[in-house]
Amino acid sequence: MTGHPIAAITGLGFSALSRKPGSSVRRLACDAVRDAAADGGLPLSSIDGLLLNRSPIEPFETLPLSVRRDLGLGDLRLLASIEGEGSSVVQMIQYAALAIQAGMAERVACVFADAPITANVNAGKTFAIALPITGIEDWESEIGFLGAAPAFALVAARYMALYGATPEDFGNWAIAERQWAMLNPRAFLKKPLSMDDYLASRPIARPLRMLDCAYPVNGAVAFIVGKVEVAAAARPPVYIHGMGQGHSGCPAFSDHEPEFDNGAAMAGRIAYAMAGVGPVDVSSAQFYAPFSCAGIVALENYGFCKRGEGAGFVSAGNIAPGGTLPVNTGGGMLSGFYLQGATSICEAVIQTRGEGGQRQVTNDVVLATGLGGRQEHHGALILSPHASLT
Amino acid sequence: MSNPIATDEPDGFRVGLARGELMVMSCSPCEAVLDYSARYCTVCGSPEIRWRKASGKAELRCVVEMSVSYTLELPAPFLIASVKLEEGPHLLAPYIGFWESAYGGQPVAAQFENGGFHFRSVAA
Numbered sequence: 001m002t003g004h005p006i007a008a009i010t011g012l013g014f015s016a017l018s019r020k021p022g023s024s025v026r027r028l029a030c031d032a033v034r035d036a037a038a039d040g041g042l043p044l045s046s047i048d049g050l051l052l053n054r055s056p057i058e059p060f061e062t063l064p065l066s067v068r069r070d071l072g073l074g075d076l077r078l079l080a081s082i083e084g085e086g087s088s089v090v091q092m093i094q095y096a097a098l099a100i101q102a103g104m105a106e107r108v109a110c111v112f113a114d115a116p117i118t119a120n121v122n123a124g125k126t127f128a129i130a131l132p133i134t135g136i137e138d139w140e141s142e143i144g145f146l147g148a149a150p151a152f153a154l155v156a157a158r159y160m161a162l163y164g165a166t167p168e169d170f171g172n173w174a175i176a177e178r179q180w181a182m183l184n185p186r187a188f189l190k191k192p193l194s195m196d197d198y199l200a201s202r203p204i205a206r207p208l209r210m211l212d213c214a215y216p217v218n219g220a221v222a223f224i225v226g227k228v229e230v231a232a233a234a235r236p237p238v239y240i241h242g243m244g245q246g247h248s249g250c251p252a253f254s255d256h257e258p259e260f261d262n263g264a265a266m267a268g269r270i271a272y273a274m275a276g277v278g279p280v281d282v283s284s285a286q287f288y289a290p291f292s293c294a295g296i297v298a299l300e301n302y303g304f305c306k307r308g309e310g311a312g313f314v315s316a317g318n319i320a321p322g323g324t325l326p327v328n329t330g331g332g333m334l335s336g337f338y339l340q341g342a343t344s345i346c347e348a349v350i351q352t353r354g355e356g357g358q359r360q361v362t363n364d365v366v367l368a369t370g371l372g373g374r375q376e377h378h379g380a381l382i383l384s385p386h387a388s389l390t
Numbered sequence: 391m392s393n394p395i396a397t398d399e400p401d402g403f404r405v406g407l408a409r410g411e412l413m414v415m416s417c418s419p420c421e422a423v424l425d426y427s428a429r430y431c432t433v434c435g436s437p438e439i440r441w442r443k444a445s446g447k448a449e450l451r452c453v454v455e456m457s458v459s460y461t462l463e464l465p466a467p468f469l470i471a472s473v474k475l476e477e478g479p480h481l482l483a484p485y486i487g488f489w490e491s492a493y494g495g496q497p498v499a500a501q502f503e504n505g506g507f508h509f510r511s512v513a514a
């Protein structure tokens with residue numbers, strides 16, 4: 001099972017991250033790619049592949065393939081825009097790793113960029129588009145079920161109905177992420193958060209409160225994926241040992257529970273098997289959790305607790321600083337920043353490198369995930385600073 | 391309709407609602423009731439899908455309160471339920487009642503009142 005790593009993440013770069021409108025998505029992407037190339041210690045011209053990911057609700061033109069010209073890149077051996085909703089950043093890294101392993105390319109830049117905050121529109125409105133859930137065309141917008149928040153409120157409400165979770169359980173997720181954020185210089189929300197503060201936060205889509213929701217920013221994050229042999233000689237290496245995806249085929253029918261049986265367990269199983277590890281080996285988990293309930297469900301699907309036990313696991317303090325399973329150690333999407341698939345993966349790279357500063361935890365095996373749509377698209381990566389996991 | 395159902399009535403769900411009937415999709419050859427996202431029969435593979443009247447009886451799965459207004463036509467707060475129809479499909483629909491007293495497993499029924507369609511809890 002455990003063999004050679006597939007590839008390595010050899011560069012990580014950021015644009016400025018901001019709550020104010022400013023640079024275009026295209027410019028943010030270029031800033032991040034340049035920063036990632038410099039971080040990898042090699043000139044921009046050594047990049048021979050470029051994968052792009054924009055927000056699924058933005059048009060293609062916001063981040064077109066011609067970004068390669070903005071960057072002044074020469075001939076490329078790989079160039080594509082990847083669209084797998086919130087699982088796209090994981091997918092980009094997976095496809096880059098496969099291309100490198102197969103010899104198609106040697107150094108691929110993968111970049112996500114988004115600017116949901118504009119002069120006239122706040123981020124809540126930007127994301128208030130209807131997600132298809134029922135299968136009846138346009139039905140969700142017709143009944144006013146607009147935005148990601150109600151789609152995830154459905155997950156939280158169903159979880160409460162089946163497993164008796166309380167508002168405090170969701171609050172404990174938000175508080176744990178805030179505690180981590182307070183240790184991360186790049187995080188946006190760092191004021192101490194009490195349960196009273198959480199319970200007093202206004203309802204967005206009950207049972208979801210404002211403080212259950214992601215905190216969007218404008219910005220970009222880029223990753224350079226390169227060959228294993230090169231990684232060993234460069235920065236603290238970040239080896240990719242496992243990769244998996246899962247796209248739910250669970251029907252909204254009868255006793256099926258599409259809110260929970262969503263493809264994440266499949267993504268995890270495949271990634272764990274490829275790396276030759278299991279949940280018990282994971283040092284920290286970096287989940288794509290745009291709402292607190294999604295994180296609780298992810299804990300279950302990735303094998304850290306049984307179905308229905310995720311809420312109790314969180315409320316027992318396991319995911320917070322000092323807990324048994326550090327989760328979303330950068331503050332996650334609720335208190336760190338929300339840049340879709342980039343949030344969890346950049347923190348996974350920072351932890352794997354041992355560059356987490358005050359928030360650094362053990363890092364032998366780091367799980368990083370992506371989640372798309374209303375939770376029906378998933379991607380997982382198993383990262384490690386060790387070339388061998390045996 | 392970006393992904394029409396291969397039936398004589400692609401929008402049969404809304405056509406049914408307009409005459410006060412809740413419809414489900416079923417396969418013409420094998421008569422299996424399908425979930426609303428099916429475009430082929432998930433049992434026999436047939437593309438021949440037709441609309442059939444549902445009983446309107448359902449089990450409540452959970453309720454979400456839309457707490458923020460996004461459009462003038464639908465001022466918040468209002469409730470949306472996820473229900474499991476007696477025939478099998480899950481459906482999201484307006485719900486009349488109270489968020490606090492809605493619980494999973496409660497029997498509910500489709501009702502057509504004042505030109506609107508919604509679910510309400512009913513005696514078991």
Ligand SMILES: [Zn+2]
Nearest residue numbers: 417420431434
């Ligand atoms: Zn059939």
